[in-house]
Amino acid sequence: MVRGAAKAIAQERNAKKHSGKDKKSEIGAGAKALKVTCPMCKLQLINHHQLKDHYASKHPKETCPPAESFQ
Ligand SMILES: [Zn+2]
16 A cells, blocks of 8 residues: 555656646747737737737827837
8 A cells, every 4th residue: 555655656746747847848938939018008918919919909009119129
């Protein structure tokens, strides 16, 4: 019983190790994606394309800043 439990714990630890690794790579991939905050209303957008759409609908009189200004 004790042996079986120890094995289960070891497996759980291993799974955690692996999921942690996956999480790290996910964060790495997520960091690559451009995160954009609207300078006009501080709304957070996933990427510059969304910001363009946001500007077109919410701030049509303003010019959308270039993607380079958010890097
Ligand atoms: Zn805005």
